[in-house]
Amino acid sequence: MKNILDAPFVREMCETTANMYRLGWDERNGGNISYLLDEKEVDEYLDTGKVLRSIPLMGVNEVDFDASPLEGKIFIVTGTGKYFKNVEKDPETNLGIVRIGKGGKNVELLWGYRGGGRPTSEFPAHMMSHMARLQVDPENRVVMHSHPTHTLAMNYVHELNEKKFTHTLWEMSTECIVVFPEGVGVLPWMLCGTKTIGEATAEKMKKFRLVVWALHGIYGAGKTMDETFGLIETVEKAAQIYMLTAHLPRVNTIKDEDMVKLAELFGIDYRKDFLDL
Numbered sequence: 001m002k003n004i005l006d007a008p009f010v011r012e013m014c015e016t017t018a019n020m021y022r023l024g025w026d027e028r029n030g031g032n033i034s035y036l037l038d039e040k041e042v043d044e045y046l047d048t049g050k051v052l053r054s055i056p057l058m059g060v061n062e063v064d065f066d067a068s069p070l071e072g073k074i075f076i077v078t079g080t081g082k083y084f085k086n087v088e089k090d091p092e093t094n095l096g097i098v099r100i101g102k103g104g105k106n107v108e109l110l111w112g113y114r115g116g117g118r119p120t121s122e123f124p125a126h127m128m129s130h131m132a133r134l135q136v137d138p139e140n141r142v143v144m145h146s147h148p149t150h151t152l153a154m155n156y157v158h159e160l161n162e163k164k165f166t167h168t169l170w171e172m173s174t175e176c177i178v179v180f181p182e183g184v185g186v187l188p189w190m191l192c193g194t195k196t197i198g199e200a201t202a203e204k205m206k207k208f209r210l211v212v213w214a215l216h217g218i219y220g221a222g223k224t225m226d227e228t229f230g231l232i233e234t235v236e237k238a239a240q241i242y243m244l245t246a247h248l249p250r251v252n253t254i255k256d257e258d259m260v261k262l263a264e265l266f267g268i269d270y271r272k273d274f275l276d277l
């Protein structure tokens with residue numbers, strides 16, 4: 001059996017959480033990541049027949065929560081209350097590898113959460129987002145939640161309207177419409193850690209890989225850790241430029257006609273109704 005601490009998926013979780021922490025996106029225990037793993041790859045590192053303990057899900061009513069499409073699937077997930085700052089130096093305490101139990105109402109711990117930890121309190125929202133994204137893109141693997149500073153700041157001064165929010169982000173950097181052509185979904189402030197916010201996020205995830213949780217943070221989804229991180233990173237950079245310029249007179253801007261040219265050059269399908277042409 002290979003050493004789990006050398007597994008590429010553990011390394012990716014360590015590197016990504018460390019980057020997110022150093023970028024100031026994930027203070028204290030802010031943020032969480034879940035990463036759907038390939039069972040055969042996990043088998044090289046763990047005896048998947050050995051369950052350390054069974055953990056009920058937080059924040060959901062067992063009777064009406066159904067995540068059966070994910071039954072038997074294995075995820076590596078950040079622990080609730082754990083600090084991204086500490087993942088790299090102690091992955092076994094701050095991360096866990098779990099298999100989704102019957103109906104998705106509990107998880108079987110295969111590795112990690114040393115000292116009694118459990119998956120992020122947002123795991124129901126992650127599971128529902130995985131289910132929604134897998135329907136649209138069977139290769140989706142990662143769901144990531146974060147509190148990036150400028151994205152959050154923008155929530156306080158910009159209208160929380162999907163079209164307007166996306167349009168402003170697209171205007172802030174030439175690359176934006178290419179990186180997230182489908183735009184950014186926006187949810188109003190909602191109570192986090194609940195099935196309700198999970199359902200609302202998953203509904204948005206049918207159309208978007210990025211969903212802003214107003215006055216809280218952002219969710220991203222993608223095929224790889226790089227894709228997902230890159231999506232949030234690009235939104236955050238655009239939001240930073242917006243926050244650096246929002247109070248100044250706007251002299252120049254990327255025009256909608258220019259965005260069309262970009263989309264055509266890269267051959268991407270974008271939300272045409274998010275432009276004002």
Ligand code: 13P
Pocket residue numbers: 029030031032078079080081082119120121122145192193
């Ligand atoms: P967890 O510590 O449960 O992952 O929660 C962090 C967070 O960002 C909640 O939205």
Ligand code: ZN
Pocket residue numbers: 030031145146147192216217
């Ligand atoms: Zn959060």
